[in-house]
Amino acid sequence: MVQVEVNENVLELKNIQLAYETQGEDVLALQNIDLNIKEGEFVCILGPSGCGKSTLLKILAGFITPTEGSAKIDGSEINSIDWNRGVVFQQAALYPWLTVEQNVNFGLKMRKKKDATTVRYFLDKVGLSQFSHNKPYELSGGMKQRVAIARVLVNNPRVLLMDEPFSALDALTREQMQNLLRDIWRETKKTIIFITHDVDEALLLATRIIVMSRRPGRIAxxxxxxxxxxxxxxxxxxxFTKEFQEVRERILQIINNQS
Amino acid sequence: MVQQNELQTAKEQPLNKLPVNLKRNKKKSLKFWKIETLITITTFLLIGIIWFLVTEFKMVSPLIVPSPAIVLHSFQEVLSTGYKGIPLLVHVFDSMKRLLSGYVLAAILGVLLGLASGYSSKIRAVFDPIVEFYQSLPPLAYYTVLIIWFGIGDVSKVVLLFLAAFAPMFISSMAGVKNVKTEYIQGALNLGANQWKTFYYVILPASLPFIFTGLRTSMVASYSTLVAAEMVAGASGLGWMVIDASRFLRSDIIFMGLIVMGIISIILDRTLRFAEVKIVPWKGKD
Structure with a gap:
């Protein structure tokens, strides 16, 4: 009998553990991470620097393999880097030899797909149509991150993995980018995993907040x-509501009580 | 509503600002008559005047420092009738032929092997130790072996220049690959590129700034090796002309030769720098 498994989780992390060696000593970066993420969720992973939250994202992206445990997407093990999990880095990491448009088109080109309409659609979506022929180094930090987001979205990935994408931006630009991302999330209904160390950012974007503890990183x-x-x-x-402030206080307390 | 308008203007402001910045950058490169340029020109004029005065008032023998007029005259003479029957342009042509044959060969092979060695530690294990060993040797030291192997003609010189240019080319291309940002590579793989496409579309262009550094360093290395090699063995070329003139105490020819050599080296470097700006416009802006 073939057993049909009903599985609504897009991502499943089971007992993830990650250790690495520096100067002959084993360092435990992540410990006992169990996490299930459903379709369409906007999950913010929040924690102090050095808690391994970026490492967790790298495991999801397939950049590194966990020492123990399993990470699955749609039920199958993550064992390589794949366009189905689009990553937006902290620094946009755009290719300076390509124009904005060519950067956005990069994923499609690599996958031997031609779709100028999609490229134009997402350039327009992030408000950069008029800069399609500029080079990345001619853009401001916020505009670069817009390109980085558009470049991942043209691939229509299953999930969006974002590693503190707005942390290098000024406060005003950051708020605009948060609004932009929320709009994109609402429209595309993408599953988003978003790493941040900013409590307000997590509260303003997430449908679920995962607070992580200091090293070894665990879900607190x-x-x-x-x-x-x-x-x-x-x-x-x-x-500015009372409820928002209360949740904010609670999260800060969890983070501060660990040290 | 008011709030919305504010947000929109805030959003548009950096967008409107940008073209102005672009224009400013262009203007900067067009601005040639900077104060520094003027200072440089004045410095050269001063050196010329001192040179003229020193020789005009016979403070030193013309054998030690020939006057500008004599040097200019010998330039005209060598240009038209030649030095020992060979016109100046033929000397320049012979030197450039040797230089460019060795250099172009080294650039092609050095870049290819350097990139491969940067990418694969196994290829690196073959070539890196060899380059590391011979690049510390003075080229003239192994030129002796090359003369025994390839004779005293052009072949040994081309091989020598190839070797002198190859090492810096190889080393910087290899460094170029090793210095590619991890995010560039991870990003490419993450956007759907395979290993080969990542190399061709990302690692190769990302290494270009380093490759150009290599192209310029190895030009300097092969040019100075060329002149030295022509001095050791040869019957034509700029290096030969200068060393031969010194045997007959023709200081005017030596001075003229040195000035021509200097100008050629500046032209070569400027050409490479021009190509660099055109091909790697993002260098230092990233």
């Missing part, structure tokens, strides 16, 4: 939130 707390659903470009007053 999972919190379901819904503030993001009440935010529009015109109205972000939800952040």
């Amino acid at each position: 707390k999972e919190i379901d939130v819904a503030f993001t659903n009440h935010i529009t470009t015109e109205d972000n007053s939800v952040r």
Whole structure:
């Protein structure tokens, strides 16, 4: 009998452990990570620097393999780098020898696909149509990250993995980028895993916040939130509500109590 | 509504600013008559004047420092009738022929093997130790062996120049590959490229700034080796002309030869720098 497994989880992490060696000593970066992520969730992984949250993302991307445990996408083991899990890095890492448009088209070109309409659609979506022929080094930091997001989206990946993508931006640009990303998430209904060390950013974007502990990185707390659903470009007053402040306090306490 | 308008203007501001910045960058490169350029020209004029005065008032013998007029005259003479029957342009042509044959060969092989060695540690294990060993030797030391193997003609010189240019080419191309940002490679694989496409579309262009550094370093190395080699053995070329003139105490020819050599080396380097700006416009801006 063939057993049909009903599985609504896009990503499944089971007992992930990651150790690495420096100067002859074993360092445990991640320990006992169990995490299931459903389709369409916006998961923010929050934690102090050095807690291994970026390492966790690298495992999901397939850049590194965990020492123990299993990471699965749609039920199959993650064992290589794949366009189905599009990564946006902290630094945009665009190719300076290509124009903005060529950067966005890169994924399609590598996959031998031609789709100028999609490229134009996403350039327009991130508001960079008029800069399609500029080179990345002619753009500001925020604009570079827009290109990086568009470049991943043209591939129509299953999940979006974002590693502190807005942390190098100024406060005003960061807020614009958060709004842009929320709009894209609403429209495309993509599953997003977003790494940040900014509590407000997590609260403003996530449907679920995973708070991580200091090294060895473990999941300290999972919190379901819904503030993001009440935010529009015109109205972000939800952040001034009592509830928002309370959750914020709670998260800060969890982080601070560890040290 | 007011809030929305504010956000929109805030969003558009950096977008509008950009073309202005671009224009400014272009202007900067067009600005030739900087104060520094003027200072440089004045310096050269001063050296010329001192040279003129020193020789005009016979402070030193013309054998030690010939006057500018004599040097200019011998330049005209060598240009038209030649030095020992060979016109200046033929000397220049002979030197350039040797230089460019060795250099172009070294550039092609050095870049290819350097890139391969940067990419694969097994290929590196073959070539890197060899290059590391011979690049520390003075080229004239192994030129002796090359003369025994390939004779005193052009072949030994081309091989010598090839070897002198190959090492810096190889080393910088290899460094270029090793210095490619991890994110560039991970990003390419993550966007759907395979290993080969990642190499061709990402690692190769990302190594270009290093490759150009190699092209310029090895040009300097092979040019100085060329002149030295022509001095050791040869019957034509700029190096030969200068060493031969010294045997007959023709200081005017020596001075003229040195100035021509210097100008040629500046032209060669400027050409490479021009190509670099055209091909790697992002260098240093990333």
